Amino acid sequence: PSAGCPEDWRAIHAFCWYLDGERRNLLPTIDRKWALMDQNFLKQQVADAAIERVAAHPDDLLVLGIGTGSTAECFIRGLERLKHRIDTTVSSSERSSDLLSEMGFSVSDLNTVPRVDIYVDGADETNDALQLIKGGGAALTREKIIAAVAERFICIADESKRVATLGAFPLPVEVVPMSRSHVARQLVKLGGQPVWREGVTTDNGNLILDVYGLNIDAPLEIERYINDMTGVVCNGLFAMRPADELLS
Numbered sequence: 001p002s003a004g005c006p007e008d009w010r011a012i013h014a015f016c017w018y019l020d021g022e023r024r025n026l027l028p029t030i031d032r033k034w035a036l037m038d039q040n041f042l043k044q045q046v047a048d049a050a051i052e053r054v055a056a057h058p059d060d061l062l063v064l065g066i067g068t069g070s071t072a073e074c075f076i077r078g079l080e081r082l083k084h085r086i087d088t089t090v091s092s093s094e095r096s097s098d099l100l101s102e103m104g105f106s107v108s109d110l111n112t113v114p115r116v117d118i119y120v121d122g123a124d125e126t127n128d129a130l131q132l133i134k135g136g137g138a139a140l141t142r143e144k145i146i147a148a149v150a151e152r153f154i155c156i157a158d159e160s161k162r163v164a165t166l167g168a169f170p171l172p173v174e175v176v177p178m179s180r181s182h183v184a185r186q187l188v189k190l191g192g193q194p195v196w197r198e199g200v201t202t203d204n205g206n207l208i209l210d211v212y213g214l215n216i217d218a219p220l221e222i223e224r225y226i227n228d229m230t231g232v233v234c235n236g237l238f239a240m241r242p243a244d245e246l247l248s
């Protein structure tokens with residue numbers, strides 16, 4: 001089948017239930033494709049909603065902060081129509097900067113811009129207080145820096161990322177390479193199971209530990225506690241600086 005939208009897949013799914021035996025075995029494949037297409041569809045929807053928010057900003061020319069990940073990429077591709085309103089951009093990764101440059105946007109060093117009007121980025125998990133886990137794409141440190149500067153941080157994370165308590169998604173922690181084992185031992189003492197994301201070097205030349213099984217019922221305290229570990233550059237909890245708005 002060459003269906004192009006989730007509604008098509010739903011129709012095919014329903015039709016398959018009328019088929020018998022062998023052909024019904026197609027369903028697991030169809031279900032996987034359907035779930036993926038549904039999520040891509042949701043990502044596009046939240047990205048489109050963010051484009052509308054940017055369009056509604058009262059200023060004519062904006063300095064836009066742009067994050068990293070597949071949802072952020074949907075947003076970047078949709079920005080084409082607002083090109084005349086974007087003075088310059090700052091981005092949280094080489095990957096997003098490259099895409100922005102390819103599309104003809106100016107990309108600036110954060111140190112050279114007077115302000116960031118709006119920062120738009122995705123997340124791996126969100127809670128009701130708009131606190132986040134980020135860093136699935138290893139860009140957490142630059143993301144946190146731009147979020148700190150931004151006047152408004154709009155998080156675009158579809159509803160599948162929403163949880164009551166943060167922590168089902170492993171918490172990314174960026175560490176200076178020589179401190180990897182030391183920090184991992186401290187994280188074990190905190191109750192987590194750190195796993196080195198082997199083969200990944202961040203844009204800042206550091207490593208990532210993904211921490212499974214942490215009990216994050218006090219996000220502010222955990223964020224500060226992990227930041228204080230010697231060798232930690234940054235952790236993926238966005239509790240001290242949550243999003244200002246969540247589009248989901």
Ligand code: 5RP
Pocket residue numbers: 067068069070071072121122123124133134135136137138139140143
């Ligand atoms: C990158 C991030 C991303 O925002 C997060 O991983 C979500 O990515 P995606 O939109 O692909 O689901 O924090 O470091």
